[in-house]
Amino acid sequence: MDDISGIPGAESWTSVEPVLKGWSSDRKFYVQDQAGRRLLLRLSAGNTYHRKQQEYEGIQRFNGLDFPMSRAVDFGLYGLGEDGEQSVYMLLTWVDGVPLEECLPGLPPEEQYRLGAEAGRILKQMHMIPVEEELPHWEADMQSKILSRIREYEDCPYHLEGDQQVIAFVRENIGLIHNVEKVYHHGDFHIGNLLYTPEGKIGVIDFNRWDIGDYAEEFYKLQIFDRERSIPFAAGKLEGYFGGPPPEAFWKRQALYVAYTSLYSIKWSIPYGAADIQDMMDRCRLALKDYDGFRRYIPRWYPGTGSNILSKRLK
Numbered sequence: 001m002d003d004i005s006g007i008p009g010a011e012s013w014t015s016v017e018p019v020l021k022g023w024s025s026d027r028k029f030y031v032q033d034q035a036g037r038r039l040l041l042r043l044s045a046g047n048t049y050h051r052k053q054q055e056y057e058g059i060q061r062f063n064g065l066d067f068p069m070s071r072a073v074d075f076g077l078y079g080l081g082e083d084g085e086q087s088v089y090m091l092l093t094w095v096d097g098v099p100l101e102e103c104l105p106g107l108p109p110e111e112q113y114r115l116g117a118e119a120g121r122i123l124k125q126m127h128m129i130p131v132e133e134e135l136p137h138w139e140a141d142m143q144s145k146i147l148s149r150i151r152e153y154e155d156c157p158y159h160l161e162g163d164q165q166v167i168a169f170v171r172e173n174i175g176l177i178h179n180v181e182k183v184y185h186h187g188d189f190h191i192g193n194l195l196y197t198p199e200g201k202i203g204v205i206d207f208n209r210w211d212i213g214d215y216a217e218e219f220y221k222l223q224i225f226d227r228e229r230s231i232p233f234a235a236g237k238l239e240g241y242f243g244g245p246p247p248e249a250f251w252k253r254q255a256l257y258v259a260y261t262s263l264y265s266i267k268w269s270i271p272y273g274a275a276d277i278q279d280m281m282d283r284c285r286l287a288l289k290d291y292d293g294f295r296r297y298i299p300r301w302y303p304g305t306g307s308n309i310l311s312k313r314l315k
Helices: 046-062 100-106 109-127 138-155 163-176 215-229 231-242 248-272 274-290 305-310
Strands: 013-019 027-033 038-045 072-078 087-093 182-185 194-196 202-204 211-214
Touching (some): 038 046, 046 072, 046 087, 046 182, 109 202, 138 163, 138 211, 215 248
Antiparallel strands (some): 013 027, 038 087, 072 087
């Protein structure tokens, strides 16, 4: 257990329990204090201070919106380790709810679609916050990043049948990333970071991967995570965001992001072991099937799902 005695207000905490869920390198704890407040405590190394400060400020930016989410409470440095370095703490409000990825498949299809549409509308709110930063080289940097990650996949020891067609698709369509609309990203907006609140709403957590980029880039994890658990939710998320079926320009860039991340996720998973490598390879195979080897840019699972089978269009 970390020594948390140096965190302001820690003397009033009556319960501190580890939270083991998630991929983040932060140490996370559920905290309850004498006043009955429930909080999330995130701890990280002192050398992450400036990055975590930006994360905290990003959370404060999103906190101006009105939906259930983690809200900023306190942030700073505390303690003094044997190496003479302090650690970083971040306190956020605790969001009540059941992990959406656990409960979603058991809900009626219409409710899955409704929650997806609500999630899409929440994401749209986040993307409507005006971006203050100037990013004149973003497109060139993003193209370079994608091509670099494709090379990393090519150099890794794990490969899929049909991957050359995917690689060709990425290289032929990299120019689609040109003069795109930049938005503030949540950075990891999928069912693994969403909650089903006691009021039947969507709650949003884990903003630690926020950044700025193409609005379409925010959706590639819809293919990797959301579509796997609930096609109605995935369709609803798209239609809630766009107020109907997505435009063609979105689908084309979405296919590009799905193609490169599907391959790169295999290389990314290597440090986590054989089970995670196999999991990502299976997800990549599913993407290849959905996109017909990336000979199409609208996945097979989408047409008709949200619009015809489930959808009583939500007003």
